[in-house]
Amino acid sequence: MVFKRLLGSLGVGGPSVDTVLDHGTVPPGRALTGNVHLKGGGAEFDIEQITLELVARVEAESDDGEHEGAVVFDRFTVGGGFRLAEGEQRSVPFSVTLPWEAPITELHGQSLGVVLGLRTELAVAGARDRGDLDQVHVRPLPVQEAILEALGQLGYGFKSADLELGRIGGTGQQLPFYQEIELTPPPEYAHVVSEVELTFLANPEGMEVVLEADKRGGLFSEGHDALNRHVVSHEGAGHRDWNAVVGSWIRRLVDHHASHGSHSPHAYDDPYASHVQKGHHGGGDHHHGGGHHRSGPGMGTVVAAGAAGLAVGVVGGMVAAEVVDEIGDAFEGDEEDGGDEEA
Template sequence: MFKKLKASLGIGSAKVDTILQNPSLYQGEILQGNVHIKGGDVEQVIDAISLKLCTEMKVELENGHSYQTFVLETIKVNQPFTIHASEEKSLPFEFKLHDETPITQLNAQNNQSKVWLETTLDIDFAIDPSDRDFIEVKPLPAIANVITSIENAGFNLMKADVEKGFLQGGHFASQSGCYQEIEFRNSGFFSSKEIELSFILDGAVIHCLAEIDRSMSTRGDQYTSFSINRDASVSDISYQLDTLLRM
């Protein structure tokens, strides 16, 4: 009885450890791994194992902002089962990384974009054990070429973060409830220019929405959007960026 009481408080309870086979991958790729469970001091029923793909998003408030965890998607790994004392189990899993998963591998001066997988054991009458594993999300080659082209035009990659809300382009919209902003800035002699760029992966197409802000300009913020194929060439990308860079 005493052991069961301790297990309900998380002492001597089952433990979980998720091992990712490919912790560095692109948006839309298949994430693979194994959930390892080790039984505690007593037999326990595992009602479910949940895998949550998470990011941290910025939420604007009246008096500032806060940061909140946002769950992009949740995957259930198993049906209920019993784990005996000191027993060990390993359950494989795989799932497609959400298309709107933020890119984390960015060489920004201030990169606030984070993505992780949170694993939780659902145990009745107990503190649920959990495990957190960070994931490196690489930019698709076409997106990397867009970023490089903007930098080659004299802009510095200043900041990347994830914000709460939805994006609406000319012929596309985001779906998840959060979006990533990648901020570039250059410094001219008389004025500076900022470009805030967001990417939305939609199957074989990458949609791009850009906000342009010029200091000492009376035109206010300007917006433009364009789409490229995932296998877009450098010349295709340069053609699409021409208008953006001249705004």
């Protein structure tokens, strides 16, 4: 959805901006392209700089509860240094690269309830105004989709997805937040595990997969979490038996802790598994083949059938487009920058 706004800081007669993206969905690490359309106002204006900001709505935990706010996690300068004549129309094309850790917003066309926005900021005659805000749709990388499909084939159901402000210790995380995809367990683990949380941390070479099992209370003295990390490559994603691979990850995650009753994360013998900790904003760390085999519904089917409320992007009781607008209007000044980058 495209939002058009007159630049308020410049008053009546200022230029307007309309940013239009070329593609419907883009995977992490790929180019996001489009055009910034400018229309001159009632006088000439010097367009000093055109900046695009990637904005995400994230959750943060603190001593007084959980809060939501907007985080700017990347910034690109895509133009500027020209004079826009009265009434002139000009288009500035751009191509910027999504961070590899950009969260997934949809799977097989179904929204996961995570909202990202691309906001356009103009620096005009010494004033800055954040004018246009567009929703960004991110689809999974092939290896991410393969893992999600395997989880669906193994009987895991999609519950929800959100963005958490903080860092996961022991990983190569780059962004100031991480995505948690919450899954309900299949019957064979339902008596032990209440849910499994999945986090993808992609990079140009491959991806870290962080799995966390939220243990049910009663098995030991209290419920507790167990988590581990696995590293996979982008290469050969379509030629592995992901059902077997992911199934072994889950078994190691759950069975080891069920048999030993450990209350701390454990590094398995798997050469790609390691101890991880999840740290939230404002505090320290406290907590991450062969041929194809497919049977039964995949995660795409589970998302479509089992999370109908999220299919319209429900976040805080608002549909996705409204939340993007909310980021621009209600969270001004309540942001953390994720770094600067010039296109």
